[in-house]
Amino acid sequence: MKYEAVIGLEVHAQLLTGSKLFCGCSTRFGSEPNTQVCHICLGMPGVLPVLNKKAVKFAVKMSLAVHCRINPRSIFARKNYFYPDLPKGYQVSQYTEPLSEHGHLEIDIDGGRKRIGITRIHMEEDAGKLLHGEGIEDSNFSFVDLNRTGVPLIEIVSEPDMRTSDEAVAYLKALRDILVYLEICDGNMEEGSFRCDANVSIRPMGADKLGTKAELKNMNSFKYIKEAIDYEIQRQIDLVESGGNVVQETRLFDSSKGVTAPMRSKEEAHDYRYFPEPDLLPLNVGAELVEEARSTLPELPEAKRQRFIIDYSIPAYDAGVLTATKELADYYEEVVKATGEPKVSSNWVMGELLRLLKEDGKNVGDCAVKPASIAELIGMIKKGAISGKMAKEVFGEMYRTGNPPAGIVKARGMTQISDESELAGIIDKVIESNPESVDRYRAGNVQLFGFFVGETMKATKGQANPQAVNKILKEKLGG
């Protein structure tokens, strides 16, 4: 029997506010344990939460960016469970009445477009972290770091609209791009500021009814997410094929073995005893706040991609690569603005620049080459001042030093010879010293044309303008 997988994703994104969701503590990552805490986020007796307005604005922005309907009134709720990283014994989240609902996102898959539904976006506070026996002599102890406690998160819940791990990853990438574009989340998966849980089930191809799902956790890269989902789909198919039943449970992905293993079953699942948080009033998001958020929305990756394809007449592939981050897209646009040559600019930015950045594991923001310098380089090629090959060499130095191309070309004496009378003289000598080859060429061996080009280049130490060389050679050889 053929099966199809049904995948829904829950994404937790940490919002880039300076302070926590309910108190003034810093949200900075990587500080000494328990140095960014106060009596409020420590859940000391009698303390009360006060909602961070900036976090609400960020969450509203994301809701608008993925076409969610903002609920004018949403309710914070307490999710109750005991754990040492949860100082109050409950997490303040939203449950029955979330901030926003009914959104969607389009992804590119197999050369087509697919719409993935977004069920809801709600706000919540993060928990702390447990450290087990790290640098501690007595491994019987666990240590609690509450710096992360109370850091604002949004949870973005998708509809079970994805059918393959590739679709899941495409959705996650699109979602992360938007968050980063909005400058409300740094999208860092390793530091946990963009986390994903996946609900995976299978059903016979064509069936309507959903199968029993497993919830996958502990995947902190796109690669692991793909691996975990693929493993889980196959595991469920094997299980059903061999006469077994999928049980509803939470499974952890073990990246070292590439497998998922059960963490807790439905029977052991927590009863979180959600109820409305009595320490906070219902959250009323008025039209004013929504309009303010809407007016500050930047152009989103998808819109930018479409605009690049249409306005710059560049291939969809180029547009996709160039809009992957806002930084890169802005960089590219600056180059285009200066050159008026969208495709050539795209070739340089996508080709040479991204290749070198990738080798160094850097982002365009870390790069020493100014967009104006690339534009200048392109201009020099266009004018015939240097050849494309020379330009690549020049670019290598621009990348290392940050110097503009003109200076590099001058210092290296790399000026291109485009003067036709000068080139004609050189070519005459090449023809004279290779009479045999000239005869064979004239007798019909046209492949030898390349040989003459090579000889000319050798004679000019590569500085000859290739177009001019071609033209003169053809005239002289009478081809």
Added chain:
Amino acid sequence: MDLTSLTIHGLSDKLKKKETTSVEVTKAFLKRMEEVEKKVHAFITVTADEALKRAAEADGRIAKGEGVTPLTGVPIAVKDIFCTKGVKTTCASRILDNFVPPYDSTVVRKLKEAGTVILGKNNMDEFAMGSSTENSAFSPTYNPWALDRVPGGSSGGSAASVAASECVASVGTDTGGSIRQPASCCGVVGIKPTYGRVSRFGMIAFASSLDQAGPFTKDVTDSAIMLNAIAGWDPSDSTSIKAEVPDYRTFLTAEVNGLKIGIPKEYFIEGMDKEVEDSVKEALEVLKKAGATLVPVTLPHTEYAVGVYYLVATAEASSNLARYDGVKYGLRVSETGGLLDMYKKTRDEGFGGEVKRRIMLGTYSLSAGYYDAYYKKASQVRTLIKNDFDAAFRSCDVIATPTAPTAAFKLGERVEDPLTMYLSDIFTISCNLAGIPGMSLPCGFTKDGLPIGLQILGRTLDEGTVLKTAYAYEQATEWHKRRPKL
């Protein structure tokens, strides 16, 4: 002249006229405590040194005439539910036996800013759960009018300390009657303001949507003075109300001509204590003579109030008390059994029986499959109770009832019978569910010499009219001048 018998306004006059000093008064109260505290047990912690230091500071300010308020130099006490920076705050629970907060509750901060001298922290029912102060983990408090009787609860220590003249005034909290019922039992004045009128920040939570702080005083004028000091919006409490606070003393005119007092038939029922009924009815006649009109009103959902309360309050409490887990502060019973074992042992040894009972009730009513039938339904009925009051206040300005169905009962009498104990609050609970202000003031004594309380309920944020009514009654009577003999 016995300085400990004075009211706030009486003492404030003497301090301003330099007839006495705050240090002298504070010493008088500390001496009074030495004499009577062994009989009354109204305090968990006494902060004598700190009090004398603050009294000296207050005297300095009075001498210079700088920043003097009606509370400057006045010795008061606060329930041990209010966090006090650097001073142990236990909530009368073993689980917080060693807890010293690094912050002041907003109420305490405001009282300090007003120049009061805090003498100590009052005894109470553990986590404010109870109606007799017998649920304190440390000791019961004894009613100054009859030491074999309870002072009411949960703010029993706060009420008893004022009645026994161990302080001029005190501050308690009221979740279902915990200010008004002990005020009634101890023959003092107690007011629970509108929910949100006084900040809850730093006040250890029992039931967040019901808890509200308020003063115990010897008369209505003092009540207005204390309320002036503690009321007001607090940016640290999202549920506090952003509304101007009037000067409550301006309502103390004894002018009640034309005032309409609603008498709800549901609060005067068959089988109620005859002495309580007679005293309250007499009090209503006094107000009528003073010019008020008595109008019958109905609060039809009253019979559900106790049920609704014990679902909502316990649900919130079960969550509010989850933080006492031995991990961060307070008691930790640490064995080698690991995390779960630590949780269980810490909470088993740290909490008393009534607290455990309520945590279990609340946990149950929030559980999957029961939420709709219990917590959600209770929240809906709560709205009906609130609507009852809104409707009643269309035909009256305040509502008058007995505060409690009986005068103070004997220690031990209701400990084994939680349901009867819960009924001690039958007349006070609706007020918290509706969020409206309520007050209790002395309106007579039983033949055994036990105080009886008159309850006056008002519209949301209309503490002024409640105080006005109470003041008119107080001006026409002498009950508030009686003091217990200890």
